[in-house]
Amino acid sequence: MSSKNVVVAGATGVVGQQMLRTLEDRNFPIASIKLLASARSVGKKLTFKGEELPVELLDENAFNGMDIALFSAGGGTSKTFAPHAANAGCVVVDNSSAWRMDPEVPLVVPEVNPGDIKLHKGIIANPNCSTIQMVVVLKPLHDAATIKRVVVSTYQAVSGAGSAALNEMTAQFKSVLAGEEPKCNVFPVPIAFNCLPQIPHANAFGENGYSSEEMKMVNETKKIMGDNSIMVTATTVRVPVHTGHSESVNVETVKKLSADEARALLAAAPGIIVQDDPANDVFPHALDCAGKYDTFVGRIREDVSHPSALDMWIVSDNLLKGAALNAVQIAELL
Amino acid sequence: MSSKNVVVAGATGVVGQQMLRTLEDRNFPIASIKLLASARSVGKKLTFKGEELPVELLDENAFNGMDIALFSAGGGTSKTFAPHAANAGCVVVDNSSAWRMDPEVPLVVPEVNPGDIKLHKGIIANPNCSTIQMVVVLKPLHDAATIKRVVVSTYQAVSGAGSAALNEMTAQFKSVLAGEEPKCNVFPVPIAFNCLPQIPHANAFGENGYSSEEMKMVNETKKIMGDNSIMVTATTVRVPVHTGHSESVNVETVKKLSADEARALLAAAPGIIVQDDPANDVFPHALDCAGKYDTFVGRIREDVSHPSALDMWIVSDNLLKGAALNAVQIAELL
Numbered sequence: 001m002s003s004k005n006v007v008v009a010g011a012t013g014v015v016g017q018q019m020l021r022t023l024e025d026r027n028f029p030i031a032s033i034k035l036l037a038s039a040r041s042v043g044k045k046l047t048f049k050g051e052e053l054p055v056e057l058l059d060e061n062a063f064n065g066m067d068i069a070l071f072s073a074g075g076g077t078s079k080t081f082a083p084h085a086a087n088a089g090c091v092v093v094d095n096s097s098a099w100r101m102d103p104e105v106p107l108v109v110p111e112v113n114p115g116d117i118k119l120h121k122g123i124i125a126n127p128n129c130s131t132i133q134m135v136v137v138l139k140p141l142h143d144a145a146t147i148k149r150v151v152v153s154t155y156q157a158v159s160g161a162g163s164a165a166l167n168e169m170t171a172q173f174k175s176v177l178a179g180e181e182p183k184c185n186v187f188p189v190p191i192a193f194n195c196l197p198q199i200p201h202a203n204a205f206g207e208n209g210y211s212s213e214e215m216k217m218v219n220e221t222k223k224i225m226g227d228n229s230i231m232v233t234a235t236t237v238r239v240p241v242h243t244g245h246s247e248s249v250n251v252e253t254v255k256k257l258s259a260d261e262a263r264a265l266l267a268a269a270p271g272i273i274v275q276d277d278p279a280n281d282v283f284p285h286a287l288d289c290a291g292k293y294d295t296f297v298g299r300i301r302e303d304v305s306h307p308s309a310l311d312m313w314i315v316s317d318n319l320l321k322g323a324a325l326n327a328v329q330i331a332e333l334l
Numbered sequence: 335m336s337s338k339n340v341v342v343a344g345a346t347g348v349v350g351q352q353m354l355r356t357l358e359d360r361n362f363p364i365a366s367i368k369l370l371a372s373a374r375s376v377g378k379k380l381t382f383k384g385e386e387l388p389v390e391l392l393d394e395n396a397f398n399g400m401d402i403a404l405f406s407a408g409g410g411t412s413k414t415f416a417p418h419a420a421n422a423g424c425v426v427v428d429n430s431s432a433w434r435m436d437p438e439v440p441l442v443v444p445e446v447n448p449g450d451i452k453l454h455k456g457i458i459a460n461p462n463c464s465t466i467q468m469v470v471v472l473k474p475l476h477d478a479a480t481i482k483r484v485v486v487s488t489y490q491a492v493s494g495a496g497s498a499a500l501n502e503m504t505a506q507f508k509s510v511l512a513g514e515e516p517k518c519n520v521f522p523v524p525i526a527f528n529c530l531p532q533i534p535h536a537n538a539f540g541e542n543g544y545s546s547e548e549m550k551m552v553n554e555t556k557k558i559m560g561d562n563s564i565m566v567t568a569t570t571v572r573v574p575v576h577t578g579h580s581e582s583v584n585v586e587t588v589k590k591l592s593a594d595e596a597r598a599l600l601a602a603a604p605g606i607i608v609q610d611d612p613a614n615d616v617f618p619h620a621l622d623c624a625g626k627y628d629t630f631v632g633r634i635r636e637d638v639s640h641p642s643a644l645d646m647w648i649v650s651d652n653l654l655k656g657a658a659l660n661a662v663q664i665a666e667l668l
Contacts, residue, residue, distance in 0.1 A: 232638075239573055
């Protein structure tokens with residue numbers, strides 16, 4: 001791969017900083033790198049490969065002469081600026097939800113549908129964090145046994161809500177442990193010592209009662225897997241964890257798979273580590289999976305309530321496979 | 335109801351102390367009360383209705399002349415001593431799992447199957463905490479629409495694992511917030527800032543890969559509802575919450591129910607509060623439900639993946655409705 005001129009838009013955010021670390025860690029071939037953010041962050045410095053780089057203003061002209069732009073700057077910013085980048089010949093890999101369901105924009109998880117990348121017209125969408133780790137695991141099961149329906153409940157880390165949310169969680173825990181009332185600015189009710197069935201933390205809900213996070217899991221799964229017959233229902237829940245989303249996933253298949261068959265299929269699939277010996281305390285959990293690139297799966301068992309279904313527990317780092325890593329993997333395939 | 339001579343066995347535990355508070359709070363008609371525990375706790379004093387009462391030794395002869403014994407002393411203790419109580423004419427309401435699936439022992443949730451109480455032969459079993467709050471909500475739905483299958487994922491509070499587990503969680507949070515490594519004695523891996531798909535925290539798993547907590551939800555639901563055709567699969571998960579179990583529950587019914595119909599049925603049912611206006615941040619959550627007697631349900635919606643199913647979020651205090659309150663309610667019906 002020849003070296004590329006790379007833009008990171010939204011470089012100061014939680015995911016933007018993970019993008020920088022991931023580019024560094026994977027030795028992405030970089031000719032030049034430009035860090036962009038909103039006016040508020042211009043002038044800040046960020047370290048990349050030991051060098052201090054200035055944060056510059058994200059504007060229409062920032063993409064001239066650049067090859068690839070990794071966007072993690074929110075849906076509105078992306079809607080405005082991604083077309084400018086694409087017009088300047090700079091391919092956008094966008095981490096927001098702005099373009100994901102656009103029929104002209106491929107939605108890609110490299111382990112699942114790498115071929116869709118070549119259909120891009122200047123913008124490629126990175127899926128939602130909770131969807132990515134699930135489809136990595138669903139793909140080999142679907143290929144072998146055809147998935148009919150998925151019932152998923154999530155246990156999502158606070159880092160997915162950004163750095164203000166992380167700071168609020170820490171402050172709340174300190175307050176409660178000191179015998180004081182926790183204060184809420186980001187979350188509607190405390191997240192410390194609590195679970196909130198509401199993601200995102202504001203304006204989450206549509207007319208059918210699902211949150212937007214839940215409908216992302218429903219719709220993005222079909223698009224990434226390239227099969228509209230896969231039915232999904234989701235309940236997405238924020239839990240007091242820093243990093244690492246966990247998911248309890250029930251999968252109904254046309255062809256019955258035994259737990260052993262599923263374990264063998266998953267162990268042979270890319271990007272997956274099977275951690276499944278619960279009697280010896282071997283199961284994936286967020287603290288252990290944070291900071292790692294893979295998607296971890298365990299607690300695989302044949303569903304006692306259904307003739308052809310499996311239950312499992314899927315964990316991955318929401319900032320890495322759920323965001324920065326998946327975007328960098330797409331950039332690598334470009 | 336005439337006043338009763340009441341025994342609380344396992345009075346010093348987390349649930350035992352809630353039993354005392356609940357008897358007090360509900361003005362249970364008490365002629366005399368005797369607090370029992372193992373040798374380790376004998377000599378301790380506990381306060382009941384403003385009086386300091388000594389903890390006495392739980393032995394074979396402790397039940398003579400007593401009417402009702404509320405047991406929360408673990409399965410082994412219950413297996414040994416409940417028959418002595420029953421033989422002495424003292425009816426046992428047992429909170430352990432020792433007797434629950436015994437065909438001679440009724441398993442009772444007063445809102446669901448109060449009539450089963452009269453079948454007792456000296457012992458009545460109190461169901462598992464995570465099962466109780468679920469069946470309170472399932473019952474009116476089953477009566478109206480016949481439940482075929484339930485897929486449940488739980489978010490269970492640490493108080494369900496006892497006071498040593500609660501102390502460990504607090505110590506772990508303090509360590510992590512101070513930048514130190516959390517220590518584990520009770521849990522196999524840290525529960526602070528983590529989610530563990532393993533309940534109980536040791537020797538949890540059977541040959542089919544389910545934990546014993548999960549199989550309790552599968553089997554106890556059928557027995558309490560009096561219908562072996564209700565299929566259940568469960569994934570039970572410990573989360574860093576003090577008190578209040580949350581559950582993400584998918585319910586398939588023979589007759590289709592709309593979300594509005596379900597809300598109306600649940601709002602009219604005993605022991606249930608519908609909290610379901612998520613757009614205005616109205617949904618049940620553990621912090622809000624702890625300390626309350628009711629079972630709370632929200633996030634009720636028609637499942638987009640199935641022609642006749644509902645998703646919902648059920649929360650209740652695992653020490654009250656999940657344990658002490660349900661036991662005292664059974665005693666009230668006696």
